[in-house]
Amino acid sequence: MPYESLAEFLEELEAEGDLARVRTEVDPILEVSEITDRISKAHGPALLFEKVRGSRYPLAINVLGSERRMAKALGVKDLDEMAQRIAEIVKPEVPEGFLDKLKMVPVLARLGSIPPKIVRSGSCQEVVQTGDQVDLTELPIIQCWPQDAGRFITFGQVFTRNPQTGDRNVGMYRQQLLSRNTTAMHWHPHHDGCQHFLLHQKAGTRMPLAISLGGDPIYPYMATAPLPPGTDECLFAGFLRGRPVQLVKCKTIDLEVPASADFIIEGYIDPKEPLVTEGPFGDHTGFYSLADQFPVFHVTALTHRSNPIYPTTIVGKPPQEDCYMGKATERLFLPLVKLFIPEVVDYDLPWFGVFHNFAFVAIRKRYPQQARKVMSAIWGLGQMMFSKIIVVVDEHVNVHNYQEVLFHVGANVHPGRDVVFCQGPTDLLDHAAPVPCVGHKMGIDATRKFPEEGHPREWPDEMLMSQEIIDMVSKRWWAYSIGKDPGPVGKGLHPKV
Ligand SMILES: Cc1cc2nc3c(=O)[nH]c(=O)nc-3n(C[C@H](O)[C@H](O)[C@H](O)COP(=O)(O)O)c2cc1C
Ligand SMILES: [Mn+2]
Structure with missing residues (x-):
């Protein structure tokens, strides 16, 4: 069963000893980042900071920061299990007998769960603040690295629509906090959100945009998945979670967002407005991305659960949380790479x-x-x-x-x-x-x-032991009385070289 909330996922992690609570007050400026970086480098647990200076909301970080937690968020025991499910639909076996057809039932059920479902209400709107009530500075938004231009929302899923086709897109793009109701919107030119923006710019129309934070831990992953333009990330998440993604209508703009999210930031970009300077920002590469020009996002509503958790992440020299999200993409997309x-x-x-x-x-x-x-x-x-x-x-x-x-x-x-x-x-x-x-x-x-x-001379064979001898030695290992079998070297090089 997919997770109904971020809180539910964190509770399970805690019960499994894979979440550490920090009760003492911490500073959102650099302190959260330094703690998280140490924990990431040590392959440690998810972190829940209960008291972040200047905010009443708890902050979760490093939630997907291990292979186990990433797989758990996808509802599988390891990433290969999900890759296998994807392989089944990419290259389905044509069922022959009755038993083969029965085997297709779970596959078909998953396909049925793909389209998102619009529901009438959602916990992400238990509290609704609009207009002057909106104050993003109440969120525990962090500054990650010393030369960052300021505080950044780093784990939001940006919901937009293609103004020509109506196709939905969800991408993970960061936002620099500019004021209580504005941010800069940092999307790379090749990414779908930016392409939607350029279409609005051409047509001279206002671009509605919503940032979703929290909810099912699959949501941040789906926003990073490299799906082709025009493919709704919510469809992919529906397949992954085996249940449709539930969406609710926004309060102030014409978009739908995940009902189970912790926070939704609604608003718009006016493409006629001049761009602003965004960055520098300490990035995935381990270097600061230089400051550049990006659009301003105006917030028209901030809605949230009555007890929301603010999720965030830091990026930097690996390993960080995003390494495990990238690993999930590498494994899940292997069947598609093989198809092409x-x-x-x-x-x-x-x-x-x-x-x-x-x-x-x-x-x-x-x-x-x-x-x-x-x-x-x-x-x-x-x-x-x-x-x-x-x-x-x-x-x-x-x-x-x-x-x-x-x-x-x-x-x-x-x-x-x-x-x-x-x-x-x-x-x-x-x-x-x-x-x-x-x-x-x-x-x-x-x-x-x-x-x-261009290699006219003979290519030598690589030295590999024959399988027969490998099996025989494995079987007889104890007879040699030289302690535990270190295991066969395999076809390649020994990992410890
Ligand atoms: C933690 C994290 C942060 C990211 N931040 C950004 C960002 O600020 N801007 C951006 O364009 N892409 C960013 N990305 C990469 C995109 O989310 C990713 O390429 C995604 O597939 C883009 O979706 P799209 O093809 O629908 O645009 C980030 C990825 C991760 C894992
Ligand atoms: Mn996309």
Whole structure:
């Protein structure tokens, strides 16, 4: 069953010993961030700060900050279980007999739960403040890093509509607090919310916008999922939670928002108004994003539960909470990547690559230059297009073992032949690109080379023990009397190298 509230999820975490309550008063300026960073680096629990200076609301952070908590929020025991469910609908087996058809029932039930449902009332509107009553400074909004331009709402889901098609979008974009009823809205130019804004700008129409905070812990995840433009993130969440997302109508604008949210901030952007300076902000990359020009969001209503919890996050050098959200995306989207690039066996977006700097990809190579074909396909695949450095290895290489990947880069790459450079759109956050959003990418083909790839001499076989001997030694291990079996080395390199 999906979670009815953030509070319910936190209660379960607490019962499982995976939440720490901080009762002493803390400062929202940097103190919350330093505590959270230490806990993130130590792979620690979710945190609930009960008293944040200047606010009456408790603050939750690092809620999705472990693989276990991320999977729990998705209602599964591990991420691969959800990936399997997605694989089932991406590539359904055609049912033959009665038993096969029965097996399809849960799959169909999940599909039925996809469309969101509009309900008449929701706990997110137990308290409604409009007009002059609105005061965002009552929220425990944090400053994350010393050179940040101010306080930022960091874990909100931004609800907008495409003014031409009516399609809903939900994206996680941060807001810098400007006054009691205004914020700056930081969306990257490639993201759907910004595209909606540009359509409003062209038409000269006001853009209604709502920020949702809290509720089912799946909501912050859905807002970060890299779905294609025009695909409603609420549909995806409906599938993930196995129940429709319940939405209520906003009080002051024509949008719907999650009924179970803790806070909803309603308002609009006037595209005729001049942009304002937003940032700097300490970002996912471990560097400050430079100040830039973004639209102003005017708040028309602040609604909330009667006992709301304010969720937030910090980003910075990994590991942080967002690493686990990124890992969930990596696993959940693998079946889709395989659908479009069938030779992909597995991939890994290492934390040290902060989502866009590195992608390690294992492929089942059948023909010459196939690694280059895969690189091109990835550079054309949704937000994977931002991958700055792609390393392609053969199918037996464990892409989650970075030593093993680099071993094959070292061993198999003839640099003048196997490195590809190209140019294209880059992530806004890539500060090494001399111009924002435009830059170079590199592909490294670390696969075994065919003669047609400029390798006329014979390629040696990699040394791998035969499965028969591996099994035999495992079975006989105790007979050798040398203590506990460290386990077979496997096909690749030993992780401890
Ligand atoms: C913690 C966190 C914070 C994020 N902050 C921003 C942000 O401020 N601006 C932005 O454009 N994207 C941000 N992102 C990335 C987007 O949420 C993500 O790319 C998402 O897929 C965009 O959705 P869209 O394709 O519907 O626009 C953030 C992601 C995470 C995990
Ligand atoms: Mn989207």
